[in-house]
Amino acid sequence: MATAPAPAEAFLKRLIDLVEQERAAEESESALLFSNAPISLLERNGLALGNLSGQTSIGLGGRLLVELERPSAYHTSPTYPPHDFRPGDVARLRQHGSGGGAAGGAGKKGGKEDKGKGKDDGGVDAVVYRTTATKITLAVDEPPDDFILPDRIQIVKVANPTTFIRQLFFLNRALRQLDAPLSPLLAVLLGQKKPSVAQRRPADPALSFIDDNLNESQREAVDFALSSEEVALLWGPPGTGKTHTLVEIIRQLVLSGKRVLVCGASNLAVDNILARLSVPHPNFHEPIPLTRVGHPARVLSGLTRHTLDAQSAQSDTSELLNDIKSDLAALEGQLRGGTGGKNRIRGSERKKMWLEVRDLRKEFKRRQGGVVSEVVSKAKVVLATTHGAGGRMLDQFDFDVVIIDEAAQATEPACWIPCLKGKKLILAGDHLQLPPTLKSSDRLTKSLSTKNAKPASSPPPPASPDGKLSLSSDLEVTLFSRLLAMHGPTVRRMLKVQYRFNRKICAFPSRELYDGELVPDPSVEDRKLSDLEGVEADEDVDEPVIFIDTAGQAMYERAAEDGKFGSDSKSNENEAEIVRQYVETLVNANVPPTSISIISPYNAQVVLLASLVHPQYPDVEIGSVDSNQGRENDVVIVSLVRSNEHAEVGFLRELRRLNVSMTRPRRQLVVVGDSDTVAQGSAFLKKWMAWLEDEALVRVP
Template sequence: MAENALDADANADSNANGPARRASSVGFQLGRHSSSNARINEILENARERAESMAGPSPTHLSPRPAGSPILPPNSSLRPSPVNEDSSADEATGFISHTPPLNYNSLNVTSTATSAPQIRKPSLRQRPSSQQNNGAAQNPETTRQASSESGNTSWWQTQAEKFQSIELENKGSVARDHLAIGIAVTQLFRLNTSLESEHGNNSRSNTQTLRHMGKPLGTTFLGISILILFLGYKRYFQSQHWVMQGKFPASRGTIMIVAFVALAIMVVSLVYYIVSAGAIMFLLMARGLVLTRRIYGGLHHDLIPQEYLSVELCNWVRLSSHERSVTMTVKREPVDIPTFATTQLALLEQELQTEINETSTLISNHSPTALQRAGLALTNLVVSGQRTGLGGRTVLELSPDAATGSPDELPEHGLRTGDIVLVAEQPAGSAKKREVKDLEKKGARGVVTRVSRGWVAVAIDEGKEEVGFSGRVWAVKLADEVTYKRMNWAMEKLNKMKESEYSGFIRVLFGLSSPSPVAEDLSKDENVGDLEWFDPTLNDSQKNAIRFALLSREVALIHGPPGTGKTHTLIELILQMTKLGQRILVCGPSNISVDNIVERLAPHKIPILRLGHPARLLPSVVDHSLDVLTQTSEAGAIVKDIRTEMDTKQASIKKTKSGKERKAIYTDLKELRKEFRERERRCVSTLIGGSKVLLATLHGAGGYQLRNDEFDVVIIDEASQALEAQCWVPLVSAKKVVCAGDHLQLPPTIKSSNAKVKAPVKDGAAVTKGTTLEITLFDRLLALHGPSIKRMLTTQYRMHESIMRFPSDELYDSKLIAADAVKHRLLKDLEYEVQDNEDTNEPVIFIDTQGGDFPEKNEEDDKDTPRKGRAGLHGDSKSNEMEAALVQQHVRQLVGAGVRPEDIAVVTPYNAQLAILAPLKDKFPGIELGSVDGFQGREKEAVIVSLVRSNSEGEVGFLGEKRRLNVAMTRPKRSLTVIGDSETVQRGGSFLKKWMQYLEDNADLRYPDASSLTHD
């Protein structure tokens, strides 16, 4: 009733005054702002249209609402509102007005029917102050004074008034946007701070500047967001409360100014980040914004292109867990080349000194027999032959002394081709330390060139050819200083390069430039889509990797998980490149890796040359070695006669007893060597120039033969097992590199604890802290450029599907597929006769030793046993005799079922355990024993893994390294038997816990009885 009365009074008052009052009201407004008449008419017309549009018969007939128009129920009327109207009425109408405020009831508007919407009475803020006094008539004098003051208002003041009076329609969304931006920026800086490490004492480091900017800038954004949020809440949701108090609601103008300033700061800082910190910061910002969009849903403007977001985030998802961890460890930003080279030089020096000290300590503290047991020496040898080798060096043939054993077969030893050894007269078992330390002065250094069953060949270093050995000798391993010298040479060359000398290739490998993009699917590419394959049996992932490597201009990574045919893929790639007329240098970290490729390339009849000395004596390898070609080729004829003369004089030394005659022979040999080397250099140059494919170890590529040669492509096999400095030996002058390997298997073996650079740095040069030698070139490039430069081989041809499943799911993102030919094969399906029993028809067997009956031992615990000669040779190694008995029992059962010993391998992470298992070789000739690290790259039909660790503390040591376990569990073809204590092992981390759970769920689970084991 009261409301109806108020409405009636208002209508009566309006009718009573009639046109005169309306004219007076309009005159008053036009007197203040005569120039606003057109704007007033426009506002009135808009108001009428909006009111009429909202008066439709039903909601379905409503026309589209213009932006900013009020939302009203259909057929509602806008009645004059009382002075103390509630906030809902004000908010529901939502008209946007400009200064000066207008009283719509005072204008000449004809009243419509009661059913039509009527213009509401303005709120206190909208009504002129003269009307707030019960609608009294205006004072003409006041009107003239106000008109005069209005006329003196400047244009800027007028515009400012209009700008400030724009009401904020949705303050909450603006505040929420700024809050989301503030949180995203803050998280960006937090992520940056956690990722970045300090760059030494370089005060100009961009990283340090950004870290200092991070917190204040992020806090500023957050503060602005909170302020706007409070303004938006108080003055939007409680607007009428503020109006009744005579205060203005929050103006859009103020908030827009703050927003523009904040946006400007953010854009400037974002550009600065992209320029100074690289793409990783942009990616982190993208992830932060995506996260906040999901949480708050308030960002109405995409600050980063969606295309970039999708590509980068997909790349991040495509990374495996290990790749993500490496990406977070290795900085995804340009690398300063001098700093990189200086850091590598310091780390290499530390590693070399560690090797030298370790070797010296072992030689000093242990007998030759103990060193031979540890695989570090070969004892009881005599010089059975002497000849001239490559480079004119003297090659000694060392054979077993007939007085101490079989003259036709060497004892078990650890010498391999390429090892650096010291050949010296063998000291007595009771020799004093002083005498052992003098060995290097009395002996001669050399390189093992060939190893056979009955002898080993060692090429003696220059200057030591005259050293004669008349009695019993031994060969002991030394640190390979030659390899370090060549790595240092490569790093020094990088360090001395001027920036103007950086090739496009080098710039890409250090992140100074981006690699040329290559499409994801190349099967339809006009250049490589329709290749004629030398091997038509290649699978799709192998073909895709080859196409990608052919089209990549600077770098390509071929990721080859275990058994996926990585070497097979490289052979096809080499053949395709030679078909295109390219000259290729193929390298690997070991002789075995290189000779494997030589052996497979040889049948294809392309001009290949193997530098250095091949590890195997297969005709297909030897015939292509530089050593043989310098003797048998036409180019080698110029040195053949000199070689023959040198060999004759070498043989005559033994027959000569006179010291004077011997000295004369050595003088003649010296002159002959000088002429031989000169002729051989010309011969080698001719052979190298005529070869399309050259193969060498990584450090061998640093020899004088290749110093001035250029290649179109350098291919590095097993790149994930090579030191990065070693890879740079052939890469310093390269144009393109293809790296093949598996960074999810073991990295190169590092003996020094080089988590921090401790070695002295020359001239106070900057170093990169946190860098270790375990970070390979493969790792760094993948972290630097992401998976766009990598192609993965996905079909594996080695393992039974059950053996493959766990490493595939946990390490290779479930991408591995077992080929049909291997996915179900078992030991019972071998081509020779094997019984079908519980040991041969199961692909995975887990012998769980939980319960404490199979305890581990430290090597030091056995120092009083007859094996005391081995004490300390394996460091703090572990062993488990009870577990070794289980290994022997299972081997006996397999051999008893018909499996040949040569098809069985036993691997374990600990050398001390290998020593306990050594008698298996005598009982089962042909069986192979090895450490996990040493068995990488190998495979056997049946593999038994002895985990060793069993203790109440749940300590697993380096057994917890997932890459080491990956090697262990991916060696078998048909049968994997794991022997270990699940209670101990599962406490070694999430990966080990998942593996134990997988074995319990999927393997043939067995619990042994310790009392039934025999130690024979």
């Protein structure tokens, strides 16, 4: 009889199964979208953009940069319509109208697989480098030989399987380590050992803090993170200075001679820490040697000097690298500069030049790769996404401490990549904000539109911790929430003072979600809109919380039009018009449009709001609740959308999404919705509606 697998083995195999499920879900979605879908359908869904023109240049690492615009010959406006292309996404660039379907013959050349090239009728796969209202720039790592930028271009968003391949690789590496004695860190992560944590106490008075402005809870968190031996969790509710606290921890670790790997669930999270660390502090005189690992296209432009590519180019071989880059740009300019005419290079001469381009590219990478180890070995702090930490350039390096920011928004398999590179782990995040976005959860999300759906309204509660390892139900169970559930509050410290919103905005989330311990700093507790220069004070403008209640007004939602961007979604035209009118009121009171954000849980409503508001106020920020996690503004207007006779609220009942919604504003929160419908969605929604009716300035449209 076969023996049952050990708990740790079963746990890791369960994570592997969940990664495979997520990978299959993403591949299935891609197949449905791209196999036979006409390009016009993908454009309406924001997954493709067509009839573009472009120009090329050479970027960091010899990459080909392609800047795309909407030419007036094919478009009435140079501004891009709503779309789903974001920096770091993978997009296929090709001749407009090529192929029989959106996917065409992707990855094929002459009937054989063309690995790594992503070719498709002359197309290439590229990384979205930067996006603005009128321009999208792509970075192509290795353009195929003889690739010429088409006169008319289309781009299609494609899935990137590399993330899953890397997660599976490191989970299998962890499985193999079970055959040997586990390190103290892995023993704690796999429930074989209880974490060695200091008892709750005030911050060590002997610890000399670099930043004199840390509050008491931040100091306690820093001390706790430094003194814990294997694992420490920093619970950072909105606006509590989580990044500020992490920077102090990193500096203290460097002072003590530790090498640190800093990761984040997103490139933005990593870059926020990098931006803070790269600014000298008066109490920390020596600049910290920093290296940012990752594709330069995914790094904020102002920080590219810290990237591995840029630092490699500044080494002793930089002059030669620049010469090779110049030669490469000149040759590619000649070869890609035109499609015809008497000056076009043809025949054997063209073939010879392409061979030279290929050789130059190899030489560039060889010389640049030769200094990678030297650059990384000199860095005291290496920064990367959880995915980027698994790159080959870090294979030979281990770290004293691994820090993962936004750990409550990263899947556990993603966290295992950096975890296997460190002796100690510090996780920072807030498990009461949105969990990771998952394709394998889409079926659940869609089911929420039914009245009887019973989604989880909160993350797994950290109740009755017993230190035992149990199998994860799905990938929404993050490493942060699992460790908190296993070991309880002894492994975490909470940041309790928030520096974002005023007293009234703080009241409800503090009471209902943060045990009444989240308090505003005195510098923000009385914030109001009229504090902004030129803003006229009146009852509406200076009220911290306004609720525009549409109950009884028959302002019903409607399903999004099939085939449109944001389909399988909901919109509410009456709410959108109410929001537009309120924006107008604010602007008339001299509130700058840039100080106003509009958010909604539904993509269809986001598109509708943009069509109504942006023609008159293009600087007002409009986006989904999910895309606004981590962001803030002076005024945040939330359009709840749901209004129907059946009390269906869909994923409004997700407590974490509501938490993100209500904690974005600094000075004023405006909620537009139907209290009769929304209050019936869950016990938490009922409490929120009751609080709004009691504490907010209630308006009826």
